[in-house]
Amino acid sequence: MDTPKYIYIDDENDSSIESLINGFNDTRLIAVERLPLSKGMDFSTLKNLIIQKIEKDSYSGLLIDLRLDGEGPDSLDYSAISISSELRALSAREEISSFPIVLCSTIDKIKETYKSDKTSHDLFDYTFKKAEEPNYEKFSKKLCSLAKGYKDLPYKDFSLEIIFNRPDLNTLDQRIFERFFNQDIIVPYDFAYFAVKTLFHCTNPLIKETTLAARLGVDISKSGDSWLTLLSKFENCKYSGLFSDGWNRWWADILNIQLKEISGKNFSFLKAEERVEILSQTFGIDDLIPAVPITNNASSEFWTICEALKLPLDPLEGIKIRLSHELKPWQEPKYISLYAAAERIGIDKGIEPHYTELERIEEFKKGS
Amino acid sequence: MAVNSKYMSFRNARAQEMRQMADLLENQIGNISTFPIHNAIADLINPERIPLLKNGDAKENVWGYDIENFVLPLDTLKHVTPNDIKKGEIVLNMKLRGNIENWESFDDPFVELAFKVLIKGVGNDRTYHFGFHIDKHTGGNSEEPHPIYHLQYDFNPTGSAEPNLGDLFYVDTPRIMHKPMDFILGIGFLTSNFFPTGFQVLCEKREFIKLNTTYQQSVWRPYFHTLANKWKPFDEKNIIWNPINEICPIFI
Numbered sequence: 001m002d003t004p005k006y007i008y009i010d011d012e013n014d015s016s017i018e019s020l021i022n023g024f025n026d027t028r029l030i031a032v033e034r035l036p037l038s039k040g041m042d043f044s045t046l047k048n049l050i051i052q053k054i055e056k057d058s059y060s061g062l063l064i065d066l067r068l069d070g071e072g073p074d075s076l077d078y079s080a081i082s083i084s085s086e087l088r089a090l091s092a093r094e095e096i097s098s099f100p101i102v103l104c105s106t107i108d109k110i111k112e113t114y115k116s117d118k119t120s121h122d123l124f125d126y127t128f129k130k131a132e133e134p135n136y137e138k139f140s141k142k143l144c145s146l147a148k149g150y151k152d153l154p155y156k157d158f159s160l161e162i163i164f165n166r167p168d169l170n171t172l173d174q175r176i177f178e179r180f181f182n183q184d185i186i187v188p189y190d191f192a193y194f195a196v197k198t199l200f201h202c203t204n205p206l207i208k209e210t211t212l213a214a215r216l217g218v219d220i221s222k223s224g225d226s227w228l229t230l231l232s233k234f235e236n237c238k239y240s241g242l243f244s245d246g247w248n249r250w251w252a253d254i255l256n257i258q259l260k261e262i263s264g265k266n267f268s269f270l271k272a273e274e275r276v277e278i279l280s281q282t283f284g285i286d287d288l289i290p291a292v293p294i295t296n297n298a299s300s301e302f303w304t305i306c307e308a309l310k311l312p313l314d315p316l317e318g319i320k321i322r323l324s325h326e327l328k329p330w331q332e333p334k335y336i337s338l339y340a341a342a343e344r345i346g347i348d349k350g351i352e353p354h355y356t357e358l359e360r361i362e363e364f365k366k367g368s
Numbered sequence: 369m370a371v372n373s374k375y376m377s378f379r380n381a382r383a384q385e386m387r388q389m390a391d392l393l394e395n396q397i398g399n400i401s402t403f404p405i406h407n408a409i410a411d412l413i414n415p416e417r418i419p420l421l422k423n424g425d426a427k428e429n430v431w432g433y434d435i436e437n438f439v440l441p442l443d444t445l446k447h448v449t450p451n452d453i454k455k456g457e458i459v460l461n462m463k464l465r466g467n468i469e470n471w472e473s474f475d476d477p478f479v480e481l482a483f484k485v486l487i488k489g490v491g492n493d494r495t496y497h498f499g500f501h502i503d504k505h506t507g508g509n510s511e512e513p514h515p516i517y518h519l520q521y522d523f524n525p526t527g528s529a530e531p532n533l534g535d536l537f538y539v540d541t542p543r544i545m546h547k548p549m550d551f552i553l554g555i556g557f558l559t560s561n562f563f564p565t566g567f568q569v570l571c572e573k574r575e576f577i578k579l580n581t582t583y584q585q586s587v588w589r590p591y592f593h594t595l596a597n598k599w600k601p602f603d604e605k606n607i608i609w610n611p612i613n614e615i616c617p618i619f620i
Contacts, residue, residue: 170414171410274528274529299494316456317490
């Protein structure tokens with residue numbers, strides 16, 4: 001597949017939009033092109049323009065600003081939510097092909113609109129948060145992966161084992177994939193949404209790299225290249241299904257089996273130093289540095305991370321954070337450390353303690 | 369080779385009971401991940417999966433499951449030492465294998481059993497651990513004679529290479545004769561000991577009572593009838609020591 005092309009829609013039309021588009025295009029992973037709007041352009045004109053680009057001009061996806069009805073010179077009377085909702089409905093009815101729709105906005109606007117309107121959460125495959133200096137490489141990789149994944153989805157004759165590239169999916173908690181059992185109509189978007197929002201953005205059955213490092217007891221930044229060498233030893237746990245070129249994830253259950261085989265012990269019970277000692281000896285890797293507890297924490301029996309600091313944390317010492325969605329019974333809660341909670345680190349990224357933890361934080365502040 | 373339908377119907381029935389217990393824990397207690405239980409259920413209902421015995425044998429008439437790192441909150445922190453421990457948890461790892469034909473009989477319900485419990489607390493500057501297991505003794509070259517089902521305390525339950533033992537004299541602790549314990553009966557055992565508020569809540573649910581009654585019948589009846597049979601004959605009329613839950617509250 002050639003470089004995937006994304007349509008970009010925004011009511012703003014200034015240099016910041018120009019630099020955002022260039023930021024994506026400079027990566028050469030995706031090509032982003034602005035679809036010019038005119039102030040007050042009506043709903044069906046814009047809808048037809050998008051459909052033409054997707055169906056006839058071989059565009060792969062849509063990158064859309066949340067508040068098209070904002071204060072920009074090309075502002076419209078409707079938001080990204082209503083136009084995206086219409087496009088999703090057309091795809092579901094198979095009147096047009098399915099394609100990724102990525103929301104693009106500032107964190108403040110997302111907080112203001114998107115978080116209060118939970119019904120719209122299901123519309124977008126991914127949210128790109130406009131920031132001072134976005135990591136365009138990272139986001140382009142994800143957008144490229146979404147575009148390619150949508151094209152490859154064998155949804156007509158689907159097999160979960162093929163889509164998620166794991167032959168023994170039936171050994172896992174069956175509730176995870178039950179939404180796909182006995183369904184007559186499943187559209188590519190269902191898989192895409194499930195993969196990104198349910199699998200990639202949550203802990204269990206997949207885990208991200210920082211969580212993997214926590215479970216192995218390793219300090220990524222201090223271990224340098226040794227970390228990469230160690231990672232290569234866990235290739236068989238690596239998720240290789242849909243969108244795996246955009247999101248690096250590992251199967252937690254396969255990791256546990258491998259760790260038990262290596263150590264003969266329950267790895268989660270061991271201190272980081274003991275884990276690293278075992279891994280260094282098993283794989284003959286020098287210079288692996290064990291992670292140490294975050295300030296004010298005592299345990300190095302890490303199994304999760306502090307979402308604010310992205311550092312290893314023992315869940316027993318963690319403060320649960322508020323999530324925008326309800327936790328599914330197989331998913332593990334996300335945490336921050338007491339230190340991050342007390343120092344309000346991560347608040348700007350929307351990472352806030354769960355209300356049940358507020359008392360504990362206050363007690364800690366009084367005691368420290 | 370797929371397991372035959374007669375054995376599968378037995379395994380599906382056990383899976384359904386495990387599901388009920390998982391639902392009870394989720395709905396009545398909450399904040400408990402039932403993922404480890406549902407992983408075990410996935411294997412139980414999969415006709416392609418035959419649980420292996422310790423020696424590697426796969427027998428169609430053997431049922432069982434492995435539960436890994438199932439965590440319950442520790443609620444009894446009032447009397448703990450050191451007193452800087454503010455939060456604790458109970459971690460259960462277990463492996464059960466049973467002969468399907470022995471279920472509901474007066475024979476030993478299990479072929480293999482390992483019910484391992486780790487209790488963990490975090491203090492101001494370190495973690496603390498305590499552990500015990502309820503196992504079925506299956507041979508081996510141990511010099512000490514063991515009760516077949518026994519509870520034994522473990523002073524290094526994490527398997528640390530350098531455990532901090534303080535003044536403790538680390539010897540094999542006694543293997544205390546104990547009734548066999550599957551996952552369902554195990555929940556009553558663990559919650560009644562370490563999470564009494566949870567146990568109380570569960571005991572108010574008829575599904576929990578029913579599950580316990582059924583499993584006590586299947587797992588404990590053969591054990592205790594066999595023991596009682598040592599002093600035969602006995603006349604039922606002479607049995608005046610009751611109610612039984614005063615002897616042990618988890619005889620529901």
